[in-house]
Amino acid sequence: MTRKVTKAIFPVAGLGTRFLPATKSVPKEIMTLVDRPLIQYAIDEARAAGIKEFIFVTSRGKSALEDYFDHSPVLEQELEKAGKTALLETLKTTDMDSGAIAYIRQHKALGLGHAVWCARRLIGDEPFAVILPDDVIAADKPCLQQMTEAYAETGGNMVAAMEVAPEKASSYGMLDVGEDSGTTVKVQGMVEKPSAGESPSNLAVIGRYILTPDVLNDLDSMKSGAGGEIQLTDAIASQIDKQEGVFGYRFRGQRFDCGSKSGFLQATVAFGLARDDLRDDLAAYLREIVHIDKAAQ
Ligand code: G1P
Numbered sequence: 426m427t428r429k430v431t432k433a434i435f436p437v438a439g440l441g442t443r444f445l446p447a448t449k450s451v452p453k454e455i456m457t458l459v460d461r462p463l464i465q466y467a468i469d470e471a472r473a474a475g476i477k478e479f480i481f482v483t484s485r486g487k488s489a490l491e492d493y494f495d496h497s498p499v500l501e502q503e504l505e506k507a508g509k510t511a512l513l514e515t516l517k518t519t520d521m522d523s524g525a526i527a528y529i530r531q532h533k534a535l536g537l538g539h540a541v542w543c544a545r546r547l548i549g550d551e552p553f554a555v556i557l558p559d560d561v562i563a564a565d566k567p568c569l570q571q572m573t574e575a576y577a578e579t580g581g582n583m584v585a586a587m588e589v590a591p592e593k594a595s596s597y598g599m600l601d602v603g604e605d606s607g608t609t610v611k612v613q614g615m616v617e618k619p620s621a622g623e624s625p626s627n628l629a630v631i632g633r634y635i636l637t638p639d640v641l642n643d644l645d646s647m648k649s650g651a652g653g654e655i656q657l658t659d660a661i662a663s664q665i666d667k668q669e670g671v672f673g674y675r676f677r678g679q680r681f682d683c684g685s686k687s688g689f690l691q692a693t694v695a696f697g698l699a700r701d702d703l704r705d706d707l708a709a710y711l712r713e714i715v716h717i718d719k720a721a722q
Pocket of ligand 1: 560
């Protein structure tokens with residue numbers, strides 16, 4: 426029997442420089458896809474997977490995130506007075522139970538592995554999830570839920586995985602694939618951001634992980650890897666030869682790289698088209714501009 430995963434770490438300490446000047450005063454995770462901040466998508470996915478404790482690894486300038494998950498009595502009162510019950514319901518999706526959410530500061534930007542390590546005392550001795558909010562995944566069954574179900578069978582460590590074009594491999598943690606049973610693969614090696622032509626496969630790690638607490642022990646050594654950073658990929662790779670092992674999980678769903686402007690725009694369009702209240706207008710507009718574009722050629 427594997428233990429239930431009830432804690433998730435959300436590394437949100439990054440400066441978000443790719444989105445400057447917006448991120449000068451707004452944390453990237455608060456930027457909105459349609460009308461919900463990026464972080465809300467990650468939280469909803471975690472909740473669907475049964476996560477009860479949410480651990481944010483933050484940095485200076487991220488206090489808007491704390492406010493976002495706090496109750497806002499004045500706003501609630503106003504909406505109640507005005508009889509705006511639908512909006513009140515929407516607001517409730519941001520409520521967190523007292524004690525369900527914790528914020529830890531990463532004082533130095535030493536890498537993703539270091540960010541996760543910062544939360545070690547809150548994790549203790551149980552398996553935990555990590556969600557990178559930049560990776561937004563649209564799926565009928567939320568990605569982390571797919572993974573917790575698969576993990577109940579495999580145990581060990583599990584990373585979300587997706588095939589990428591060979592020329593994109595140097596942007597990801599890449600898997601060396603052992604036994605491949607279709608949805609789940611046994612991992613026999615992992616390389617963070619391999620140089621061109623040196624990736625062991627086309628299977629990339631996407632930002633969802635279920636990890637054993639022993640990964641945190643490996644991070645204690647503070648070894649730096651690719652780009653001089655303390656890499657989560659390296660700490661997970663240290664588990665490959667241990668009893669529990671590492672699995673890659675090919676999730677069903679569409680992933681958007683909201684850490685890039687183009688990915689963020691694509692996600693905005695896709696999530697807009699998925700909304701009943703926006704689909705018709707947006708689709709008509711898209712048809713119109715594609716038509717103009719074609720006419721211009
Ligand atoms: C991080 C991880 C990488 C993973 C990627 C997924 O990289 O280090 O292994 O493939 O997220 O989005 P980053 O995008 O933060 O450079």
